[in-house]
Amino acid sequence: MVQRDIPCILMRGGTSRGPYFKGTDLPAEREALAEVLIAAMGAGSPLQVDGIGGSRPTTSKVAMLSPSDDDWAEVDYFFAQVHAEKAEVDFSPSCGNILAGVGPAALEMGLVAPEGEETRVRIRNVNTSSRIEAVVQTPGGDVRYDGDARIDGVPGTAAPVILNFMDVVGSKTGALFPTGNPVDVIDGIEVTCIDVAMPMVIARAESFGLTGAESREELDENKAFFERMEPLRIKAGEKMGLGDVSQSVVPKFGLLAPPRAGGAIAARYFMPWNCHPSYAVTGSICTGSCLLAPGTVAAGLAVLPPEHPTPVKIEHPSGSIDVVFDYEIVDGRFTLNSAGLLRTARKLFAGAVSIPGDVWPGAAA
Template identity: 65%
Template structure:
């Protein structure tokens, strides 16, 4: 055989999609694993023509699942972001949209069994150590993808997957404010560097001469903005203790602006070299936390609720996303948990193939 077959599920999770694997079905060695994932997705071509990627960062994501040895968790979720064109794999971040499919995928894979009409799946995101409780619809003990829940960026409706994120403050850098400051100034632009679920550099859209309501396509066409943003991101990443981030997708970048469509605040999220067509689940938690934090760059852009929990509605490039943030203001902003509602759907299952020269199998 000149190709190696690997069992997989192909799933949409939130507004992303990609292959879901059992970790045991993939190579242990990180370098070989990266080459296998590059081969699976077809990284190295703008259309991912020789793989199952979709030619966009939201369609070149990978979930790898295994039974957890954590006393709290049922399932370990190991995430990989595969680049579209430059054959790189980043194992540092996690992805909350892909995480939306982890509970259903774990049930599909037999990693745990349904426990009634609603099954709780305790997930450890091994990239960051975050703990997430997913509530999956299993009426009559049968996994269901059908329902009336809509999420912006996905056509139609589906069964709700409720996610409650815990222990996400400082999950990558060890600190809520990795630079130690509520605001920093790089290249004449004020930013808030924050680590809640995802390390981010957050600025006001107006400081770049933007409204914050541009479409993803309009932002992607503004290469002058991307050049300024990337130079700033590199300096901020170093200041956050993350070293040289020139080849890493973290920290991510975000823009804030006053809401226009009835939401709490307007946001744009970057992956970071393209505008996200909607919003990342992890990014939504960080942006909502920034919006709620007095003294951050969000000051003056919204009316903050007096106390938590707060239902934050973020306007993004495809619509809105709601984040229920439970927090305490007794000693400054202290995040307790953040909850979101997503949907997921199994698109295909079977075996995906990579050339045996890359890996000959377990």
């Protein structure tokens, strides 16, 4: 069997990892694209031993980059979540951690030219139609990966990548509260169905008999929780206008509890069938918006600083994630202007991933 090689860069973006491809090196047709990504990542086997996936949702992600025809953006970022245990690909969500590697990867691929000591890469997220500015360190015209920035969930330090998110309200549904309500009651539990950068269903941990301080491992082993959560998430997805979400990772699910380590809130983020080992970038923007918007399930739980723009620290299983929100509340309505946060990224290798030749016969040998 002749194998086919597809150029890619394997990168850690934030607390996630995956290959970054040029869109022109992949099939344009969605079904063929899914088959190529399944083969490249080794999906369908829990260990992904026959591919370059890392056997967990956070390490089985793919970024596809192309020149943008958007009037503002330079690069289009298209994200895919590849299932580990099933031979499936979900193109509906996005990933803000993988987004942290988009600016560096675009520079490495020659899609964007470096500009001085730091380069501002303007990105359109194809999955959500949002706009993001990534500020990448480029001293001497080369992407810098070493530095003093530290994020919880990643060992060591690295160069900072600053992400500024815009146009993220109603990313999938077109509305801040897709059901029309800041609080809904589903299966007897109060939830907030909210769509900012990532559609989420958010509840209080105490509603499930949890403290909100549980570890990822404790939550992943809590079958009783998932047996209550998943039917609720599916019903919420229907109410949010997302249709049947039983096979989709969107909407994600979040739990809130009072902070314990000086943050604004303690939170747990589900992907949705496992607890995130830290916290998703898009999920942090959505969760922070839930804290700031009036009348949500976060009322009475969050401890928010008085500054504006407002820094929001979200405590998660590996530490915390910080997001700065520029927002307004007029006549009780929440408006988000932008959300910014610091991430890091690192190139792990550049080369080509090989797939069986019969998966995509049109690929170059």
